[in-house]
Amino acid sequence: MRSTLWTSSSTFLREAMFKGYIENVSPLRIGVGREPPLGSRVDLAVVRVRYGESDIPYIPGSSLKGLFRSYAGKIASSYGIGVCSGLSRESCVEIKRVIYEEEGFKEEYILRNLIERLLRNREPLKAMEVFFKNACILCKMFGSMGYRSKISFSDAYPIDDEGRILPFKFGSRTGIAIDRRTGAVVGGALYEVEYVEPGCKFKFEIRCSNLPNYALGLLGSIIHMIDNGEIRIGGFTSRGYGLARIRDLNISIRDFALKGEGKILPSLEVDVDEDVDVSDLVEVRDGWLHFHYDKAWTLIGRLEGVWRNAASKIKRVEK
Numbered sequence: 001m002r003s004t005l006w007t008s009s010s011t012f013l014r015e016a017m018f019k020g021y022i023e024n025v026s027p028l029r030i031g032v033g034r035e036p037p038l039g040s041r042v043d044l045a046v047v048r049v050r051y052g053e054s055d056i057p058y059i060p061g062s063s064l065k066g067l068f069r070s071y072a073g074k075i076a077s078s079y080g081i082g083v084c085s086g087l088s089r090e091s092c093v094e095i096k097r098v099i100y101e102e103e104g105f106k107e108e109y110i111l112r113n114l115i116e117r118l119l120r121n122r123e124p125l126k127a128m129e130v131f132f133k134n135a136c137i138l139c140k141m142f143g144s145m146g147y148r149s150k151i152s153f154s155d156a157y158p159i160d161d162e163g164r165i166l167p168f169k170f171g172s173r174t175g176i177a178i179d180r181r182t183g184a185v186v187g188g189a190l191y192e193v194e195y196v197e198p199g200c201k202f203k204f205e206i207r208c209s210n211l212p213n214y215a216l217g218l219l220g221s222i223i224h225m226i227d228n229g230e231i232r233i234g235g236f237t238s239r240g241y242g243l244a245r246i247r248d249l250n251i252s253i254r255d256f257a258l259k260g261e262g263k264i265l266p267s268l269e270v271d272v273d274e275d276v277d278v279s280d281l282v283e284v285r286d287g288w289l290h291f292h293y294d295k296a297w298t299l300i301g302r303l304e305g306v307w308r309n310a311a312s313k314i315k316r317v318e319k
């Protein structure tokens with residue numbers, strides 16, 4: 001068992017990558033900026049980017065990050081784990097109060113002020129310990145003020161491994177503006193909604209550094225829920241938009257403390273994380289553990305099991 005905190009960025013413990021395609025099986029709508037107010041007659045365009053001679057649709061990495069953080073919060077809350085919204089002025093470092101004892105004196109600090117004080121005193125390890133003990137799981141995984149995210153989401157483009165554009169089609173539909181409060185039609189207002197027709201494959205990549213098995217399991221369950229339709233992507237989801245399947249899933253992991261001839265993913269957190277035996281699933285190449293297709297899904301299933309066990313332990317500690 002390694003004693004280094006996985007939130008520390010000065011030590012390289014593990015790198016994990018999830019890759020594959022998100023294929024929309026119902027219309028997908030990721031709009032440009034904020035939706036205009038009801039009653040205005042506008043075209044609601046989808047985001048697109050110039051690629052060679054074409055304008056192609058894409059799913060911004062920031063949209064995926066927002067989706068994953070929000071559902072990770074819902075899942076953690078469903079286990080009774082306290083999480084913050086991550087919004088400015090509401091994040092753990094800004095709202096948590098911590099009693100800190102130094103040379104026999106106890107003092108109460110806002111988490112952020114205590115961390116800054118420890119850093120000023122050249123105690124970065126102590127500062128990281130304090131962050132680790134007091135920040136919620138979302139802040140640790142997705143980042144917080146002054147603390148970098150452990151997970152990065154690339155923009156997802158309809159482009160294959162050889163750089164060729166995959167088939168896509170824009171569609172549009174005329175909508176009638178409905179007053180959300182009264183349910184009445186707003187003065188006959190029409191608007192044109194653009195979307196990406198079903199069947200477009202967007203290549204995604206999620207890179208994680210130093211995430212323990214249970215945190216990979218939490219991410220994995222979101223990938224799982226997108227694939228089985230419990231989580232929809234983009235806008236207009238209440239009208240059936242944004243259903244997707246995950247295709248060609250590949251997971252690659254490089255770990256610096258592999259056990260059992262490199263086929264057991266070791267626990268990264270005492271009393272919370274668990275070792276995961278992957279000897280029956282893995283292909284080892286160039287120092288990386290590779291999991292393809294069905295085996296990647298089986299790995300996700302095992303990591304989800306570690307997450308469920310960890311969630312009840314995290315909740316117990318909080319009480």
Ligand SMILES: [Zn+2]
Nearest residue numbers: 084092136139
């Ligand atoms: Zn938090």
